[in-house]
Amino acid sequence: MEYKIALMPGDGIGPEIIKEARKVLDATAKVYGHTFSYEELLLGGASIDAYGEPLTEETIAKAKSADAVLMGAVGADAKTSPWYRLSPEKRPEAGLLKLRKELKLFANLRPAYLYEALKDACPVKEQFYQTGIDLMIVRELTGGLYFGERKTVVENGIAKAVDTLTYDEKEIRRIAKKAFETAVKRKKKVTSVDKANVLDSSRLWRKITEEVAADYPEVTLEHMLVDNCAMQLICNPEQFDVILTENMFGDILSDEASMLTGSIGMLPSASLNETSFGLYEPSHGSAPDIAGKGIANPIAAILSAAMLLRYSFSMEEEAKAIENAVNAVLNEGYRTSDIMSENMKKVSTGEMGDLIIEKI
Amino acid sequence: MEYKIALMPGDGIGPEIIKEARKVLDATAKVYGHTFSYEELLLGGASIDAYGEPLTEETIAKAKSADAVLMGAVGADAKTSPWYRLSPEKRPEAGLLKLRKELKLFANLRPAYLYEALKDACPVKEQFYQTGIDLMIVRELTGGLYFGERKTVVENGIAKAVDTLTYDEKEIRRIAKKAFETAVKRKKKVTSVDKANVLDSSRLWRKITEEVAADYPEVTLEHMLVDNCAMQLICNPEQFDVILTENMFGDILSDEASMLTGSIGMLPSASLNETSFGLYEPSHGSAPDIAGKGIANPIAAILSAAMLLRYSFSMEEEAKAIENAVNAVLNEGYRTSDIMSENMKKVSTGEMGDLIIEKI
Ligand SMILES: CC(C)[C@H](C(=O)O)[C@@H](O)C(=O)O
Ligand SMILES: CC(C)[C@H](C(=O)O)[C@@H](O)C(=O)O
Numbered sequence: 001m002e003y004k005i006a007l008m009p010g011d012g013i014g015p016e017i018i019k020e021a022r023k024v025l026d027a028t029a030k031v032y033g034h035t036f037s038y039e040e041l042l043l044g045g046a047s048i049d050a051y052g053e054p055l056t057e058e059t060i061a062k063a064k065s066a067d068a069v070l071m072g073a074v075g076a077d078a079k080t081s082p083w084y085r086l087s088p089e090k091r092p093e094a095g096l097l098k099l100r101k102e103l104k105l106f107a108n109l110r111p112a113y114l115y116e117a118l119k120d121a122c123p124v125k126e127q128f129y130q131t132g133i134d135l136m137i138v139r140e141l142t143g144g145l146y147f148g149e150r151k152t153v154v155e156n157g158i159a160k161a162v163d164t165l166t167y168d169e170k171e172i173r174r175i176a177k178k179a180f181e182t183a184v185k186r187k188k189k190v191t192s193v194d195k196a197n198v199l200d201s202s203r204l205w206r207k208i209t210e211e212v213a214a215d216y217p218e219v220t221l222e223h224m225l226v227d228n229c230a231m232q233l234i235c236n237p238e239q240f241d242v243i244l245t246e247n248m249f250g251d252i253l254s255d256e257a258s259m260l261t262g263s264i265g266m267l268p269s270a271s272l273n274e275t276s277f278g279l280y281e282p283s284h285g286s287a288p289d290i291a292g293k294g295i296a297n298p299i300a301a302i303l304s305a306a307m308l309l310r311y312s313f314s315m316e317e318e319a320k321a322i323e324n325a326v327n328a329v330l331n332e333g334y335r336t337s338d339i340m341s342e343n344m345k346k347v348s349t350g351e352m353g354d355l356i357i358e359k360i
Numbered sequence: 361m362e363y364k365i366a367l368m369p370g371d372g373i374g375p376e377i378i379k380e381a382r383k384v385l386d387a388t389a390k391v392y393g394h395t396f397s398y399e400e401l402l403l404g405g406a407s408i409d410a411y412g413e414p415l416t417e418e419t420i421a422k423a424k425s426a427d428a429v430l431m432g433a434v435g436a437d438a439k440t441s442p443w444y445r446l447s448p449e450k451r452p453e454a455g456l457l458k459l460r461k462e463l464k465l466f467a468n469l470r471p472a473y474l475y476e477a478l479k480d481a482c483p484v485k486e487q488f489y490q491t492g493i494d495l496m497i498v499r500e501l502t503g504g505l506y507f508g509e510r511k512t513v514v515e516n517g518i519a520k521a522v523d524t525l526t527y528d529e530k531e532i533r534r535i536a537k538k539a540f541e542t543a544v545k546r547k548k549k550v551t552s553v554d555k556a557n558v559l560d561s562s563r564l565w566r567k568i569t570e571e572v573a574a575d576y577p578e579v580t581l582e583h584m585l586v587d588n589c590a591m592q593l594i595c596n597p598e599q600f601d602v603i604l605t606e607n608m609f610g611d612i613l614s615d616e617a618s619m620l621t622g623s624i625g626m627l628p629s630a631s632l633n634e635t636s637f638g639l640y641e642p643s644h645g646s647a648p649d650i651a652g653k654g655i656a657n658p659i660a661a662i663l664s665a666a667m668l669l670r671y672s673f674s675m676e677e678e679a680k681a682i683e684n685a686v687n688a689v690l691n692e693g694y695r696t697s698d699i700m701s702e703n704m705k706k707v708s709t710g711e712m713g714d715l716i717i718e719k720i
Contacts, residue, residue, distance in 0.1 A: 160528035256590035
């Protein structure tokens with residue numbers, strides 16, 4: 001069977017890391033006898049430069065007709081880039097947000113896994129986790145403050161801005177199900193994070209999550225306030241298996257959790273809809289400061305490709321092969337500069353890609 | 361001059377730690393020749409039990425007539441406490457939120473300072489901060505999602521909940537000013553945290569913050585996205601001096617930052633209005649699991665009393681004396697159980713209070 005993958009390298013380090021991920025996909029296809037065809041599409045700043053907008057209708061249509069999307073990163077330095085002189089809905093990030101919405105990618109899976117070899121690079125002391133860090137954040141991706149009505153008005157000469165946080169029970173139910181299904185295949189624990197002592201949306205979140213939990217008796221459900229979770233991630237990350245949360249809290253907590261793994265340059269993500277279709281992207285941004293230097297860490301993009309194989313193509317074995325290859329290369333002491341530590345071997349973006357390919 | 365302090369011990373460990381803070385205030389008054397009188401008021405669950413509501417009009421009036429308020433903590437275990445069978449606006453936390461609003465306490469100052477003696481208890485490796493951690497979070501406290509309109513409705517059989525995030529330029533300007541004034545007395549840097557790539561309220565936040573910055577040419581202003589800040593706090597906490605942010609982001613980031621200091625049991629806070637009036641409370645919660653056992657750390661409450669002297673009574677020397685006493689006791693190796701580590705001397709809540717008093 002032939003699979004069609006839409007590639008959206010995007011901006012900054014996006015093209016460099018997507019190049020490596022594609023190399024890894026090709027190597028995997030060769031070993032396992034698959035055929036992957038690619039179509040490159042523009043997103044974010046790259047699309048603004050070409051078409052004047054961060055995401056065109058044609059790109060959306062082409063993405064939809066692919067079997068999965070692999071994305072790099074979007075955006076640039078907001079202070080210096082001309083893209084940020086455009087109105088907010090014309091900026092690079094708006095393209096990504098629109099794409100998530102158009103493709104109905106409501107479920108964002110962000111694993112935070114600390115490789116044994118990277119313990120040195122993890123800022124948290126070993127005594128605070130002992131056996132290891134291995135958690136999965138399931139973030140709602142098409143609701144909440146990100147997609148609520150917003151406006152800025154001037155009333156009696158005073159500017160006032162409003163954003164709206166809305167969730168309905170359907171939105172909560174489908175993401176909660178995704179979290180429980182994920183937990184069933186893992187350590188069977190869901191920590192649902194909210195701010196139920198303040199927000200109505202969080203109270204509904206809690207109620208619906210409990211309803212969904214009733215269908216998964218083998219999974220333990222725990223509720224945690226978002227402020228407490230921000231603490232617990234640092235002082236006791238081991239307690240977590242699956243963290244279920246809404247869009248904005250998920251944005252903040254997943255970036256925080258990423259730090260536990262040594263570098264956000266390590267972290268893949270999957271954004272899924274109700275079908276097997278998905279968009280896969282590193283959790284990191286476009287890192288304009290290091291773009292074009294060949295020093296970016298391609299591992300997050302490569303692991304995103306592994307997630308693509310797992311979730312969209314049901315190729316568990318192939319996904320594992322990539323993850324094992326990454327593990328093996330790290331164990332041999334190869335590091336890009338973001339995860340470099342004493343006595344390790346520093347390699348470039350392309351070298352890291354090559355080393356990983358050799359192990360597949 | 362005589363000063364009137366309203367004490368609101370609240371729930372859980374609140375009464376135990378406020379008792380120690382009061383002892384310290386009395387000791388300070390004696391040494392420096394002040395007279396402090398106290399009035400105890402009920403807040404949160406304690407008020408629900410007595411009056412059926414978490415904050416009465418009488419309590420508000422009495423708090424207003426005091427020169428400052430020293431608070432413990434409110435709340436209990438939401439799963440087991442009968443307080444949480446009441447409707448949201450009748451629960452303990454609602455009392456605290458209403459009090460903040462009624463007293464117009466828009467500026468919440470939360471320092472995160474790592475004592476040399478507590479480096480062992482800090483989960484972050486020393487190589488990630490080197491010289492030390494000393495930052496101040498200035499959190500907007502009476503706006504945003506906490507106080508916007510909210511509702512839960514059923515539309516076509518589907519429950520839907522809405523919270524609203526609103527800021528106007530006046531609210532942003534006054535908290536930004538507070539942050540810059542705070543930075544002037546510190547390391548002269550303000551990091552304003554927002555989510556300007558998504559939220560209208562954040563874009564207004566950024567604009568007004570820049571306008572305010574123009575009045576403080578000696579202070580450097582930097583903008584940072586909230587997800588990035590959640591990472592930077594762990595991997596590079598040293599870069600921060602004053603962090604300025606809105607209510608919900610401030611809630612999350614201040615709890616995260618508190619972890620850097622070894623224990624949230626160390627962290628005081630001040631909530632100020634436009635005058636010298638303020639409410640002072642530990643950043644931690646009511647910790648129902650350890651309440652009544654005499655093991656709670658009273659230092660956050662004691663340091664809150666120090667902030668009270670500094671900000672409401674302009675007693676800088678007295679505040680410093682308390683802070684120095686805390687430092688000295690920690691240096692001598694005394695620890696409550698939350699900050700206990702090898703070879704240290706474990707003491708109870710009351711013993712810690714006594715030890716600190718001896719040094720004043
Ligand atoms: C670029 C930005 C809009 C995006 C988000 O906040 O969702 C990013 O931070 C992420 O987490 O993927
Ligand atoms: C108790 C709760 C409502 C409160 C808040 O979120 O403001 C607390 O977490 C705090 O930070 O003081």
